[in-house]
Amino acid sequence: MAAKGTDIADFGAVKLLDRISTAFPISQPSTVSGIGNDAAVINNSGKQTVAAAQLMLEGIHFDLTYTPLKHLGYKAVIAVINKIYAMNAAPVQLLLSLGVSQRFTVEDIDEITEGIAAACKRYQLDLAGVDISSSFTGLTVGITAVGAAEADQIVTRSGGKPTDLLCLSGNLGAAYMGLQLLRREKTVFEANNNAQPQLEGYNYILQRYLKPEAQQETFNLLTNNNIVPTAMISAVNGLASDTLQICKASNCGVRIYLERLPIASETFRMAEEMNFDAVTAALNGGDDYELLFTVPLGMHEIIQKELQGVDIIGHLCDAAEGNYLITPDNQAVELKAQGWE
């Protein structure tokens, strides 16, 4: 390692990704789409093959004091297959790499695989490869998902055009508020081992954090209605960051209307209880596993009529017009992505 160097947190994760990307020009004919989307697209002369990878690291992506191993296995699958759905492709195969330290037992691994198996059953997936190594430093779960789609169905982040509608499945900030609740109860428990966790009435936000689902339903609705979005992304880093990724890749600006942001009532209630701004949770919380996509303006009606659970939250515009959140009293707040987590 360099004795001195540039701090990654200061530099920013997005800039770091750009920096890496420039070192890797695409050169192979079968690589249809590479870095900069949720998944790679590969053409082996049949359907397009779509592949994405995801690491889940202990202490970063999960805390085992409140994440059961079974849920961890399930969630790791959700995280990676939602990237395949975000390419408008169906995930089919998974590869699993586990790094486990000595404090884990065979039964622990059983629990993780139970969660993965439950996700495989729910989403019709085959686990097609497993690799286990020992680890000095806690639990590492690496999952790769491989999917397929016809070439003309693939959606990247870069096809958005000014006036396109910005659409979002489900709602935002729920998983983030669920996590805040779990953290609060952990702190209470650490201070007093006899304390019982106060989790009642918050099933929905806890479930959104602990056992999220992927957007197979939205993918199916799009397919069944012959809608191919112009751009799409797996919404996991908070609406601000995810929207800006589409804007950047599509060379567009954006307007999001604050009053249209879908936020569940439990999310609002928890935020209020914690003196936290629910809109901030929606914009920057992350872990939503929704689909954020754009469609041509003319699809306004079909989206509203046929895509249950999908909201139109704004629209793209010229890049020169910038990226703004519009409040109900018509103030424009610039959208900014959070840095390195």
Add this chain to the structure above:
Amino acid sequence: MAAKGTDIADFGAVKLLDRISTAFPISQPSTVSGIGNDAAVINNSGKQTVAAAQLMLEGIHFDLTYTPLKHLGYKAVIAVINKIYAMNAAPVQLLLSLGVSQRFTVEDIDEITEGIAAACKRYQLDLAGVDISSSFTGLTVGITAVGAAEADQIVTRSGGKPTDLLCLSGNLGAAYMGLQLLRREKTVFEANNNAQPQLEGYNYILQRYLKPEAQQETFNLLTNNNIVPTAMISAVNGLASDTLQICKASNCGVRIYLERLPIASETFRMAEEMNFDAVTAALNGGDDYELLFTVPLGMHEIIQKELQGVDIIGHLCDAAEGNYLITPDNQAVELKAQGWE
């Protein structure tokens, strides 16, 4: 985690993999081959897509006190693409997942990606996806490789038949002795910070550990000579373990002839210097990144004549005859795999 449970080291990594596999029956028509081979095989109506994943964990797969980050990046690619070659397929795309802790700088990441870029150039690969997360616990490198092959070219571990010849590219134990040398010099250095590492004369074994190459050449030789092995595996866990994997998957026994084991002179020399048995390094050392494969007996001549660098080291037999290493004085030593590392 379970309060009490079965220790993974006692249980054994191979048994653990079997246990996991039984929880995941293959159900999707496009999954041609799943768990139990070096890579998954997927049929999306064109060429077969072959995918494999690999985790590299700090402290387990590498020690940064003697592994330069550039070499680490290079080696991570070698480890995963050799799995694709082991399916008799050509690797083409890579997906990279990095987990980096705060002690790493942007320049450190540059070094890792330089190594990956060098491997991409050397092996004509596209990096088609990158994902970076922060980490509390050192450096984690996850790489997925995707390749392609015609359906009738794919080789798994399970096609070996009694009398098939057991063939091996390159030589064994070199990387393991290189690692022992690095460890020795690290210990000396820790005892005396002014000590200069004594690495002269051991370039070959050091290179085999620090900057191994994948078996593109052997893959090309097989292809150019129209040889499709009956079974093949990426030789990384030591000859004993790797051979037993083929035997188990092919339901065969094996005879390996000790005097035919290819071991480089530097490997022998280092082993002697350290009072270590070079054959043990070959059988159990691992990290070789060679190809171990079987071909029908009738291919004896073409292998010897056309496959430069490949040795015939034994043959398969009936499973009932067991798995043995035959010494020059005709003693039969049972082949046993090492447990959890």
